[in-house]
Amino acid sequence: MQSSARRLLAATAALGVVVGLGACSGEDDGGEAASPTPTPSTTPAPIATNLKIGVVTGKLPRAQRQQASAAVGKVVDGWLDAAYLGTYPSTRPQLASASFRGFTKGAAAQASRQAQLTTNAAIAGTIDGATAKRRIVKVDLFAPKGKPVAARANVAMVFDTTGEAEQRRRVNARLDLTKVEGTWRVFAFDVSNTAVPAGRGKAGGPSAGNPGSSASSSPSTSAAPGAATSSEESQ
């Protein structure tokens, strides 16, 4: 029964991602995600990524824009989930080894050296959980000759930690990706990871693109990335 509920909620999350994909640059689609489905669990439901398509340079049909953005979103979600929303307590080596599978080898090595910012390594030993309150990924695509060859993902995530170091944190990132042997890989990154002062960094509100009230719910943080995966696999 619980398994069925999970599948239902995962499907809802997937729908939310797909709806989010339909947005184009300049549209305020922050509240367009799928309508929330009542969650049987009493625990706070993690939110799905609000994935948006930003500027597309070059001619690319809508369906391919969505496919490419979904694939890029999947890579980004893999990083966010492993680097910040994983299982705690954890250690820097554990986070570093799990977080950069979507990066090129060289970029992964650089990111590992800066794990204090590119993961939760700085507080990983003092927290017992991390829950996203807002996660937005806006993807710009470079598609010369009708084919997406490069992408930039602008990422904004707010999450709360529990445990000794209970706090609200914000991750902002710019990730640049190209395809390596047919798979999108991050080759450049610029990541900040800061604690949000008390009274700031509300997760919801009209200015937030992915307020918790309108985001799809799912029982696990892997549901949203899973949706992106489905989209990519349909290519």
Add this chain to the structure above:
Amino acid sequence: MSSLRVPPVSPVRKVLGRRLLSAVALGVVLALTVLAVPDSEVASTEATLVKTESATGVDVGAETIWILAVGSDARPGEDMTRTRGDALQLVGLNTRTGAATSIGIPRDSWVSIPGVGSNRVNAALYYGGPKLLGETVGDLVGVHPDYVFVTRFPFFEDMIDDIGGITVANPRAFSDENLKDDGFKAGRIKLNGYDAMAFSRIRKTLPDGDFGRSANQQRVLEGIQAAVAEKQDKPGFMAEGVLTVMKHMHTDVPPAELYRLAQAVADVDPAKITGCVVQGGIGQVGAASVVLPDTAAAKRYGDDARKDATIKRC
């Protein structure tokens, strides 16, 4: 514009590293906020009024890459890859540290051109295209470029205009009755496409002639880098830039690789830019006035910068 990817001369090294963002001037921050951030919740880490520490990195395959930037003097109708190179700058980028350096080669430098014999260095483009020019400069400096980019004046002007112009630090006022009658003032000056071209080409009115011109070309390159870095967070800016380059280029470099190179340029740390011009004496070869380059200094620059793209002193 034309480019050629030259096979690496050394094993590909893995890119590892980190650089910290320098403080961003308030004006730049505000400009980025307006230009680059359409919705505040998806803000670039550089488009914020709070100075924060960032983790940064870029992987282009090798830790340090070398690009020979060539300004061809091709006139309309001429093949720019088979004329003479008017501006020659060997540029190194260290993607681990964000360092960049430029080694300027006076175009009249009398050097050995493989398979041709002794001639002015810029004649290598005429005899053998970008590849031979890359080999010739590589032999002179001891560092062979991974890429050779060739552009011509109109394309160069277009590209400068496309990025909104550049700012350079001009050490002394100068003018030229043909190219810039009203001249350039000393100090930090803004250049549009035409001005950047003139600033890079004027030689006769400079006290140090060809050497001073080469130094001015380095100032222009630095201005280009700064403009690209400042605007890289504007959505689509980098992609548009690469597209512009592709339109003016005959190249075997794939678009994705160009995009990665552009990102490496944008991520250069302005505080880690160095540059030297290969000095030399003026001599006569037959009826031709040439530069007799200080080949020992050229090699020293290459040895100094080969691995880390930094020249400690000129």
